[in-house]
Amino acid sequence: xxxxxxxxxxxxxxxxxxxxxxxxxxxxxxxxxxxxxxxxxxxxxxxxxxxxxxxxxxxxxxxxxxxxxxxxxxxxxxxxxxxxxxxxxxxxxxxxxxxxxxxxxxxxxxxxxxxxxxxxxxxxxxxxxxxxxxxxxxxxxxxxxxxxxxxxxxxxxxxxxxxxxxxxxxxxxxxxxxxxxxxxxxxxxxxxxxxxxxxxxxxxxxxxxxxxxxxxxxxxxxxxxxxxxxxxxxxxxxxxxxxxxxxxxxxxxxxxxxxxxxxxxxxxxxxxxxxxxxxxxxxxxxxxxxxxxxxxxxxxxxxxxxxxxxxxxxxxxxxxxxxxxxxxxxxxxxxxxxxxxxxxxxxxxxx
Amino acid sequence: xxxxxxxxxxxxxxxxxxxxxxxxxxxxxxxxxxxxxxxxxxxxxxxxxxxxxxxxxxxxxxxxxxxxxxxxxxxxxxxxxxxxxxxxxxxxxxxxxxxxxxxxxxxxxxxxxxxxxxxxxxxxxxxxxxxxxxxxxxxxxxxxxxxxxxxxxxxxxxxxxxxxxxxxxxxxxxxxxxxxxxxxxxxxxxxxxxxxxxxxxxxxxxxxxxxxxxxxxxxxxxxxxxxxxxxxxxxxxxxxxxxxxxxxxxxxxxxxxxxxxxxxxxxxxxxxxxxxxxxxxxxxxxxxxxxxxxxxxxxxxxxxxxxxxxxxxxxxxxxxxxxxxxxxxxxxxxxxxxxxxxxxxxxxxxx
Numbered sequence: 001x002x003x004x005x006x007x008x009x010x011x012x013x014x015x016x017x018x019x020x021x022x023x024x025x026x027x028x029x030x031x032x033x034x035x036x037x038x039x040x041x042x043x044x045x046x047x048x049x050x051x052x053x054x055x056x057x058x059x060x061x062x063x064x065x066x067x068x069x070x071x072x073x074x075x076x077x078x079x080x081x082x083x084x085x086x087x088x089x090x091x092x093x094x095x096x097x098x099x100x101x102x103x104x105x106x107x108x109x110x111x112x113x114x115x116x117x118x119x120x121x122x123x124x125x126x127x128x129x130x131x132x133x134x135x136x137x138x139x140x141x142x143x144x145x146x147x148x149x150x151x152x153x154x155x156x157x158x159x160x161x162x163x164x165x166x167x168x169x170x171x172x173x174x175x176x177x178x179x180x181x182x183x184x185x186x187x188x189x190x191x192x193x194x195x196x197x198x199x200x201x202x203x204x205x206x207x208x209x210x211x212x213x214x215x216x217x218x219x220x221x222x223x224x225x226x227x228x229x230x231x232x233x234x235x236x237x238x239x240x241x242x243x244x245x246x247x248x249x250x251x252x253x254x255x256x257x258x259x260x261x262x263x264x265x266x267x268x269x270x271x272x273x274x275x276x277x278x279x280x281x282x283x284x285x286x287x288x289x290x291x292x293x294x295x296x297x298x299x300x301x302x303x304x305x306x307x308x309x310x311x312x313x314x315x316x317x318x319x320x321x322x323x324x325x326x327x328x329x330x331x332x333x334x335x336x337x338x339x340x341x342x343x344x345x346x347x348x349x350x351x
Numbered sequence: 352x353x354x355x356x357x358x359x360x361x362x363x364x365x366x367x368x369x370x371x372x373x374x375x376x377x378x379x380x381x382x383x384x385x386x387x388x389x390x391x392x393x394x395x396x397x398x399x400x401x402x403x404x405x406x407x408x409x410x411x412x413x414x415x416x417x418x419x420x421x422x423x424x425x426x427x428x429x430x431x432x433x434x435x436x437x438x439x440x441x442x443x444x445x446x447x448x449x450x451x452x453x454x455x456x457x458x459x460x461x462x463x464x465x466x467x468x469x470x471x472x473x474x475x476x477x478x479x480x481x482x483x484x485x486x487x488x489x490x491x492x493x494x495x496x497x498x499x500x501x502x503x504x505x506x507x508x509x510x511x512x513x514x515x516x517x518x519x520x521x522x523x524x525x526x527x528x529x530x531x532x533x534x535x536x537x538x539x540x541x542x543x544x545x546x547x548x549x550x551x552x553x554x555x556x557x558x559x560x561x562x563x564x565x566x567x568x569x570x571x572x573x574x575x576x577x578x579x580x581x582x583x584x585x586x587x588x589x590x591x592x593x594x595x596x597x598x599x600x601x602x603x604x605x606x607x608x609x610x611x612x613x614x615x616x617x618x619x620x621x622x623x624x625x626x627x628x629x630x631x632x633x634x635x636x637x638x639x640x641x642x643x644x645x646x647x648x649x650x651x652x653x654x655x656x657x658x659x660x661x662x663x664x665x666x667x668x669x670x671x672x673x674x675x676x677x678x679x680x681x682x683x684x685x686x687x688x689x690x691x692x693x694x695x696x697x698x699x700x701x702x
Contacts, residue, residue: 001559003368004481004568007502011362017354076423079493084658112487112498114509131356141432147463148499151358208352215356307435 005096009220014068017131017155017211019204022119025051030085032057034076034103035094039063039121042164047094047119061099065247068098068138070146076106096122097129097170104135108150115153116266123203124253127180127210130155132218132228136246143239150287157211161205170198171289172253175234177206178284179260180213183230183320186327188213193284223227226276230329233320234260241294243281250291257290265343266335267321277326299344303337368482368506368562370555373470376402381436383408385427385454386445390414393515398445398470408434412450416598419449419489421497427457429485441466441504447473448480448603452495455486459501466504472512474554475523475604478531478561480504483569483579489598494590508562510555521549522605522640526585528557529602529635530611531564534581534671537678539564544635581680584671585611591656592645601642608641616694617686618672628696650695654688 031053035044040060048056059079061067080089092104093116100118107116117265120130136147162170174197181189188209195202220227238259242250250258261282267273296302306317316333319340323330382404386395391411399407410430412418431440445469446456451469458467471481487498513521525548532540539560546553571578589610593601601609612633618624633643647653657668667684670691674681 001370001555003370003559003562005366005368005506005570007364007484007570008362009364011359011517013358013360015356017356019352019354070421070425077490077497081490081496108499109497111496112485112500133358134386134463139428139432145462146428146433146460148459149463155356204352208354211354219356219358224682 011154013151015152015154017157019157019208022050022156027053030055030089031092032059033079033092033094034059036061036063036099039095043121043161043171048117065098068102070137073102073106073137077110080110087111087114092117097125100125100129101135102137104150105137105147108135108148115189118152118155122158122165123162123170124159124176126207126222127173128176131211131214142243157207160199167253172251174288175257175290176252177210179233180210180282182322182326183233183329184213189326197288229331230320234263236319237262240302254291257285258292258294261292262343263321266340272324273322294347296344296347299341299348302344303341362582364502364504366505367456368508370508370559373401378404378441382443383410383447384443385410385450387412387414387450390446394472394512415624416449420452421488424453424457424488428461431461438462441671443468443470446468448476451476451480452486453488454499455501456488459486459499469503469507471508473516474513474521475527476556477508478524479527482562482565493594508558510551520602523602524599525639526604526608528561528639530584531561533632533673534584535564540560540677549666580682581671582702585614587670588613591653605642608636609643609645612643612676613694614672617691623675624673645698647695647698650692650699653695654692
């Protein structure tokens with residue numbers, strides 16, 4: 001006997017990304033702001049002033065990728081249980097990508113899911129992590145290997161958060177913006193080449209365009225079975241770099257910048273990208289202070305490392321590359337190991 | 352500036368519940384069977400005979416609700432990382448509700464979600480836990496407080512699994528069947544009263560009818576914002592009983608049986624259920640060996656305990672009761688504490 005089960009769900013999940021001064025927020029439910037020791041002194045007071053709720057808990061975590069772990073998420077959950085949060089309660093993520101990923105993940109787990117709101121304070125999290133619903137933590141096997149797809153109720157991007165952001169972190173955000181442009185939008189890439197990306201008005205446009213591009217991709221493919229994997233451009237190499245350097249030498253966006261340069265070299269060798277365009281991408285990254293070189297110590301070990309990255313399926317490694325110049329993309333899982341290792345060897349010589 | 356985000360997703364999630372002899376299963380991806388030390392000696396060999404896959408890992412856990420914890424789930428995940436499972440890999444839950452809940456939860460977490468299949472081996476998990484996608488673990492604050500909504504790819508209910516099930520566990524499954532009938536289907540309740548529920552042919556019909564009823568409810572309300580909460584009939588009281596007795600004295604279904612009797616007494620006092628019908632329910636439970644009495648040591652402490660149960664929203668406790676006799680239901684969050692405590696006091700005197 002077969003009983004077919006059909007579970008209906010809404011065909012569309014909606015939420016707004018508000019790029020503007022943080023509005024007054026009134027909630028009729030318990031709220032916990034999850035933030036860290038770097039962001040709290042800079043922005044917490046302002047957020048608290050704007051916020052009205054029957055209970056506001058502040059959960060202040062230590063700052064750093066090394067705390068992006070299941071242990072920290074379980075600590076967040078414990079605080080919520082202590083404060084008797086219920087299924088209507090709300091989490092607010094006030095911070096960068098690490099805070100956003102962990103807060104969203106905690107929200108997805110608490111009593112099988114409560115609401116959460118993002119207030120991304122870094123350029124990187126504003127343009128990237130705040131759209132798409134990827135949440136999770138790292139473990140000893142790698143980055144973001146445990147997590148959930150879980151969408152926020154709303155995202156508030158206040159450009160004022162950026163005024164306190166260190167230059168290096170701002171540049172790391174630009175890396176993800178460049179990624180979007182190279183993969184999807186040649187005209188946007190040219191806008192980036194021609195603009196002062198530190199000008200506040202340019203920043204708002206840059207954030208809005210990136211967010212829209214990413215939203216289009218996520219909209220087509222929430223669970224990353226297809227086009228969403230394109231967002232991993234630069235990340236396949238970048239994750240290995242981050243892992244090899246203990247997640248401490250490079251910011252995520254910096255590792256992605258190097259990863260894009262590596263991917264571009266592979267694309268150039270495969271005839272997918274001209275040397276001139278590879279150089280334009282490299283120049284744009286360098287112009288805003290991003291690293292574009294990395295000394296690969298052991299090309300084969302680096303290659304082996306890909307297998308631990310979850311983006312490989314059935315032990316075939318998938319590379320995301322410009323498909324035919326800037327503004328286009330392709331995904332290839334048939335690139336011979338030797339082709340990739342040749343690129344890594346070039347980086348082994350570099351210095 | 353507001354960027355509206357719309358994420359499309361399939362409007363219907365489908366899977367089949369197959370109530371029949373376990374078919375031959377051929378997978379082209381890595382498979383891990385998660386089971387426990389009680390079930391493995393009884394059924395693992397047969398499942399392995401039917402299964403073909405490039406890699407089959409067996410993860411054998413200790414048996415018992417006390418192992419339904421985040422620690423155990425993290426151990427499952429570690430085994431998957433060690434065996435280099437990827438995003439196409441599959442978990443099979445072979446066991447009762449504890450195994451199903453943890454395996455589904457682990458599947459939801461691994462690289463943000465891989466497939467899983469249920470092979471429920473207890474009557475309780477066949478009629479209840481295998482439908483609906485609730486997964487999760489317990490913690491020191493209570494049961495199922497951390498988890499995810501996550502649907503299986505398929506459920507295989509082989510009635511042969513029941514031949515080795517201890518009588519007491521079989522009865523615990525009947526409690527959940529009675530729950531479905533009392534809430535939703537008077538005719539089904541009368542079928543249960545009139546049938547030999549240990550007869551294998553009756554069992555198949557009982558399982559199929561329960562699964563269909565539950566599927567209808569889940570279909571209307573996957574995330575338990577409305578009618579799905581009706582499935583908590585007997586559970587609000589039952590969870591406190593389980594917690595007070597350290598999750599060791601009663602099986603879940605047994606605690607639910609007592610919980611239904613308590614809920615019925617409350618319903619009777621409120622004029623929602625006649626004494627005669629309350630007795631019919633009690634008699635049916637008792638006939639199959641389920642407990643219907645419990646000595647409440649401290650009625651106020653018992654009542655306070657509800658607040659830790661996640662089914663309460665904003666500190667209002669919600670009771671699910673027969674709404675106007677057998678086969679109907681109502682949800683009430685306006686019952687004065689004293690009404691509930693009066694019922695609990697009756698159980699404090701009992702013995």
